[in-house]
Amino acid sequence: MSDTSTNNDTTAKTDDTTSTTAITTIEALHEYLGRAMQLEHATIPPYLTALYSLHPQTNSAANQVLRVVAVEEMLHLTSVANLMNAVGGQVDLTAPGFVPEFPTYLPDGEEDFQVNLACFSPATLETFLKIERPAAAPDEARRLMPARRRTDIMVTAPGDPELRYYSIGEFYAEIERGFNYLHDRHGDQLFSGDPTHQAGPEYYYSGGGELRRVVDIDSARSSIELIIGQGEGVGTGAFDAENELAHYYRFEQLKLGRYYQLGDEPHHPTGPDCEVDWSAVYPTQTNPRVGDLSGFPELQETAVSFNRFYADFLALLTKAFNGEPELLIEAVPKMFEIRNKATVLIRNPIPGSSATHSAADPTPDGPMHAAPTFEMESQ
Amino acid sequence: MSTPTHDVVVVGAGVAGAVMAKHLTDAGLRVLMLEAGPGTPQTLDGYEHHLNTFYEASAKGPESAWPTAPQVPQPDTADLRFNDGYFVQRGPQLYGSSYSRLQGGSTLHWLGVSLRMLPEDFDMGSRFGVGRDWPLRYDDLEPFYRKAELDLGVSADVADQQYHGITFADGYDFPMSRVPMSYADQWLADAVGDLEVPIGTESVPIQVRSYPAARNSMPRPGYGPVGALDRRGDGQVRPGLIGERCQGNTSCTPICPVQAKYNAGRTLAQIDPGHLEVRAQAVASKINVDPTDGMVTGITYQRYDGSSYVEEVAIGRRYVLAAHAVENAKIMLMSGLTGPNDMVGANLMDHPTLYAWGLAPEPVYPFRGPLSTAGVEDLRGGPFRSTHAAFRFDVANDGWRAPTGAPDTTVTGEVDQGHFGADLRRRLATTLTRQVRLSLAVEQLPDPANRISLDWRFLDPLGNPRPAINYRIDEYTLAGMVEAKRVAGAMFSRAGIEDRSDDDVQKWFPTIEHQGQVFSYHGMGHFAGTHMMGDDARTSVVDHSQRSWDHQNLYLIGSGSFPTMGTSNPTLTIAALAVRTAETLAAELGDLSAGRVGANVRSTDR
Ligand SMILES: Cc1cc2nc3c(=O)[nH]c(=O)nc-3n(C[C@H](O)[C@H](O)[C@H](O)COP(=O)(O)OP(=O)(O)OC[C@H]3O[C@@H](n4cnc5c(N)ncnc54)[C@H](O)[C@@H]3O)c2cc1C
Numbered sequence: 011m012s013d014t015s016t017n018n019d020t021t022a023k024t025d026d027t028t029s030t031t032a033i034t035t036i037e038a039l040h041e042y043l044g045r046a047m048q049l050e051h052a053t054i055p056p057y058l059t060a061l062y063s064l065h066p067q068t069n070s071a072a073n074q075v076l077r078v079v080a081v082e083e084m085l086h087l088t089s090v091a092n093l094m095n096a097v098g099g100q101v102d103l104t105a106p107g108f109v110p111e112f113p114t115y116l117p118d119g120e121e122d123f124q125v126n127l128a129c130f131s132p133a134t135l136e137t138f139l140k141i142e143r144p145a146a147a148p149d150e151a152r153r154l155m156p157a158r159r160r161t162d163i164m165v166t167a168p169g170d171p172e173l174r175y176y177s178i179g180e181f182y183a184e185i186e187r188g189f190n191y192l193h194d195r196h197g198d199q200l201f202s203g204d205p206t207h208q209a210g211p212e213y214y215y216s217g218g219g220e221l222r223r224v225v226d227i228d229s230a231r232s233s234i235e236l237i238i239g240q241g242e243g244v245g246t247g248a249f250d251a252e253n254e255l256a257h258y259y260r261f262e263q264l265k266l267g268r269y270y271q272l273g274d275e276p277h278h279p280t281g282p283d284c285e286v287d288w289s290a291v292y293p294t295q296t297n298p299r300v301g302d303l304s305g306f307p308e309l310q311e312t313a314v315s316f317n318r319f320y321a322d323f324l325a326l327l328t329k330a331f332n333g334e335p336e337l338l339i340e341a342v343p344k345m346f347e348i349r350n351k352a353t354v355l356i357r358n359p360i361p362g363s364s365a366t367h368s369a370a371d372p373t374p375d376g377p378m379h380a381a382p383t384f385e386m387e388s389q
Numbered sequence: 390m391s392t393p394t395h396d397v398v399v400v401g402a403g404v405a406g407a408v409m410a411k412h413l414t415d416a417g418l419r420v421l422m423l424e425a426g427p428g429t430p431q432t433l434d435g436y437e438h439h440l441n442t443f444y445e446a447s448a449k450g451p452e453s454a455w456p457t458a459p460q461v462p463q464p465d466t467a468d469l470r471f472n473d474g475y476f477v478q479r480g481p482q483l484y485g486s487s488y489s490r491l492q493g494g495s496t497l498h499w500l501g502v503s504l505r506m507l508p509e510d511f512d513m514g515s516r517f518g519v520g521r522d523w524p525l526r527y528d529d530l531e532p533f534y535r536k537a538e539l540d541l542g543v544s545a546d547v548a549d550q551q552y553h554g555i556t557f558a559d560g561y562d563f564p565m566s567r568v569p570m571s572y573a574d575q576w577l578a579d580a581v582g583d584l585e586v587p588i589g590t591e592s593v594p595i596q597v598r599s600y601p602a603a604r605n606s607m608p609r610p611g612y613g614p615v616g617a618l619d620r621r622g623d624g625q626v627r628p629g630l631i632g633e634r635c636q637g638n639t640s641c642t643p644i645c646p647v648q649a650k651y652n653a654g655r656t657l658a659q660i661d662p663g664h665l666e667v668r669a670q671a672v673a674s675k676i677n678v679d680p681t682d683g684m685v686t687g688i689t690y691q692r693y694d695g696s697s698y699v700e701e702v703a704i705g706r707r708y709v710l711a712a713h714a715v716e717n718a719k720i721m722l723m724s725g726l727t728g729p730n731d732m733v734g735a736n737l738m739d740h741p742t743l744y745a746w747g748l749a750p751e752p753v754y755p756f757r758g759p760l761s762t763a764g765v766e767d768l769r770g771g772p773f774r775s776t777h778a779a780f781r782f783d784v785a786n787d788g789w790r791a792p793t794g795a796p797d798t799t800v801t802g803e804v805d806q807g808h809f810g811a812d813l814r815r816r817l818a819t820t821l822t823r824q825v826r827l828s829l830a831v832e833q834l835p836d837p838a839n840r841i842s843l844d845w846r847f848l849d850p851l852g853n854p855r856p857a858i859n860y861r862i863d864e865y866t867l868a869g870m871v872e873a874k875r876v877a878g879a880m881f882s883r884a885g886i887e888d889r890s891d892d893d894v895q896k897w898f899p900t901i902e903h904q905g906q907v908f909s910y911h912g913m914g915h916f917a918g919t920h921m922m923g924d925d926a927r928t929s930v931v932d933h934s935q936r937s938w939d940h941q942n943l944y945l946i947g948s949g950s951f952p953t954m955g956t957s958n959p960t961l962t963i964a965a966l967a968v969r970t971a972e973t974l975a976a977e978l979g980d981l982s983a984g985r986v987g988a989n990v991r992s993t994d995r
């Protein structure tokens with residue numbers, strides 16, 4: 011596992027506009043940004059499933075960490091939409107394949123894991139750590155690596171599925187290089203998008219990070235750097251410039267049972283205890299399918315209606331991102347509805363099923379619980 | 390005399406103390422804060438513990454989420470049922486309000502209504518010949534209202550708030566845009582239409598209007614809303630794991646689950662820990678005064694843990710009492726400091742409040758959104774104030790919950806009548822969805838006979854006396870109640886709302902009779918007037934800077950300083966005054982320090 015303290019400094023490197031970039035046309039930039047949206051979204055279903063699998067009023071540490079990470083993924087999704095809009099691209103969250111089929115590969119340095127839709131557990135947490143793990147390529151030549159296995163999505167280089175980026179951070183670094191390169195070529199004409207399509211900070215805030223309107227090269231760069239910084243941290247360590255802890259280290263607190271405090275070295279938190287109750291979790295079916303519920307019409311109908319609702323939600327976001335940002339207000343109550351609908355599934359055991367876990371796995375045994383399947387009809 | 394450990398000692402970690410401490414520390418001063426209650430609400434885990442206490446409570450009164458330590462008893466609205474609580478009520482009327490004694494103070498369970506006072510509220514004496522004038526005008530306070538709106542994070546649109554002479558600085562708008570009005574508000578606004586009511590010699594149009602609230606909504610450019618903060622024992626602040634805008638949980642009182650609603654802990658957590666020391670479980674019990682010049686030499690406090698406590702003395706260059714109107718008076722009186730003509734503790738006020746409720750002709754869908762989002766402000770001012778009290782209404786979003794205990798009692802009521810199954814569901818769907826309620830909050834004037842005193846027969850576990858209250862609702866307020874009821878009735882009949890107000894339902898509410906009419910009233914938690922300000926040392930306790938006339942290094946802050954309170958909920962004005970006093974104090978201490986440097990320079994020159 012790489013350590014951020016040995017990271018290359020992404021900012022310095024990518025500001026160097028003389029470096030080569032794979033993104034030499036605006037069309038290529040659009041394609042990369044489309045991939046980026048897909049990437050940002052793909053982590054949301056697994057994070058939400060884990061979050062809603064926690065028993066209510068328990069596991070407040072895990073609850074907070076999962077919540078904030080999921081919410082920041084929404085921020086990143088919207089930030090990428092702003093980048094896309096700024097350069098005149100179109101966003102489509104309803105396109106076939108936009109929502110991956112789980113289990114799915116996500117990119118990281120080694121193609122050593124798949125992402126499941128699963129309840130919160132030590133194994134799930136390991137996966138989340140891998141998703142967010144800080145990983146910078148050891149050197150320029152290895153930023154793009156041969157893909158050992160063909161994956162359908164993400165950080166393969168658009169146009170050449172045989173190549174893939176070393177990490178999500180490197181993928182975004184490429185996008186930043188592309189912005190720099192194209193800005194050098196086209197000047198401010200690169201930002202041909204309609205500025206009224208930008209979703210501004212009034213549409214999003216939580217404790218950390220804010221949504222920026224992208225109208226020029228500076229705002230484009232700072233949006234990209236926010237995404238990289240919040241996810242994995244950058245060269246500086248566990249905390250970013252605003253003293254916000256990167257996702258990787260937020261998850262690591264749950265693993266190590268201790269909170270980070272300012273000044274801590276990566277992997278060595280020294281703050282107060284961070285308690286996790288692995289047994290206060292609904293043991294949901296891993297990578298569920300609507301088809302698995304055929305014997306239980308009520309559950310099945312609920313699962314189908316969840317998916318329909320989620321598809322409508324993505325359609326609403328698509329409209330919002332394509333010029334009607336005020337629709338993001340309507341999206342907010344829908345997110346509560348997503349939570350409510352997911353909870354109905356997750357609190358219900360599947361009759362007659364049973365889940366037994368190895369002695370090492372503290373997830374409770376017993377009947378398996380239902381969970382949202384995130385199967386989109388277009389697939 | 391011992392040397393000060395801090396520049397300023399502040400007693401009480403409520404909104405007054407927190408805003409004070411924020412501005413003092415921003416100016417570079419070092420502050421020691423003594424807080425009587427536990428410090429639990431300051432950490433996110435502690436706050437969640439209180440949330441769970443609320444979830445588990447069977448009665449969801451304003452205090453249900455916030456039990457404090459037995460050493461620092463506090464009033465509870467339910468005390469009124471048997472009059473057996475913290476207050477020793479001496480009548481003739483019962484005082485119906487409560488507050489909280491733990492870190493964060495009463496804003497932990499306030500509703501968040503953040504109205505400015507009207508310009509005419511500041512000179513009731515000279516304009517209407519009742520009450521008294523403030524030593525300040527609205528214009529003196531306007532810049533500080535803006536600062537307070539920033540500190541508390543107030544959501545509103547200036548466009549809605551310019552009425553009865555309220556003005557705003559050019560180009561100003563609130564930090565966040567208004568919280569959307571509920572469907573019920575909009576329905577009622579439409580249903581009352583262009584209703585005008587006669588009052589005094591005038592005819593006044595009635596409007597349902599969004600009110601300013603200290604709840605996070607959509608920020609205006611340049612403003613970053615403050616969400617939940619997490620201040621750990623080691624002094625570290627971990628920002629915003631949950632920092633959200635209002636999401637309509639409908640439990641603002643007693644507790645906002647996501648801290649979208651302001652509480653004083655948010656201000657405390659924003660203060661540089663290098664400049665602020667908060668000592669929780671430290672009950673100020675005596676102000677020590679030098680008899681020769683009246684200067685305060687220290688504040689004695691009881692630091693408790695388990696069943697024992699120790700007495701310690703806090704020493705600063707200046708002292709600020711910010712322990713709430715009642716407790717400020719109590720600490721003064723416990724120290725034998727009574728002010729001119731026994732004015733410490735006197736002139737206690739509140740907004741005695743009535744409920745009016747009814748069934749709308751069609752569904753208005755209550756039980757969603759903040760407990761209320763709109764009000765009727767049109768009768769807060771006017772020439773009629775020379776004869777009777779002004780009033781304002783809150784338009785509720787929680788149906789008949791407050792007076793009748795709906796929705797639970799609506800369900801049990803139907804079941805008791807033998808309804809069940811589909812029939813029951815249908816009946817509930819037709820009644821619960823049509824419940825409309827107004828709160829009619831009525832102004833009260835200062836009356837020296839209405840007061841806080843000490844009752845040494847009743848001691849708390851630390852040996853401190855309980856506060857005794859003499860309280861009377863006078864003709865001026867009663868006449869205002871009559872008018873408020875009449876206006877509510879006019880709104881109901883114009884809107885086609887069937888009036889269901891029934892004093893029998895509110896059995897345990899205190900009542901008062903007036904001209905054959907019986908009013909069940911309750912308190913609003915709007916204590917005021919126990920150490921009022923003025924421009925004459927013989928007729929007031931503090932001056933316009935809230936500085937004690939008798940003790941020049943002592944400040945008493947909060948709604949106790951209000952000479953009159955008009956109809957606005959007091960907290961925004963408390964905060965504005967606190968900012969103003971903090972700036973005065975910081976300037977004064979800054980000048981002093983500069984002066985001292987000058988003296989040193991001279992002495993070395995010599
Ligand atoms: C149910 C309810 C709803 C309300 N809604 C609104 C509203 O919508 N709008 C509005 O403007 N106002 C509202 N209020 C009133 C508002 O809560 C108060 O005006 C405000 O909190 C007063 O602030 P304060 O700092 O003066 O006192 P407090 O908030 O009460 O803080 C005083 C602090 O001092 C501490 N303290 C007490 N005694 C001592 C001692 N001896 N030594 C050391 N510390 C001590 C207390 O523990 C507390 O922390 C409401 C009140 C209630 C009860």
Ligand code: SF4
Nearest residue numbers: 635636638641645759
């Ligand atoms: S409605 Fe809910 S979210 Fe909004 S302030 Fe009240 S309790 Fe908080």
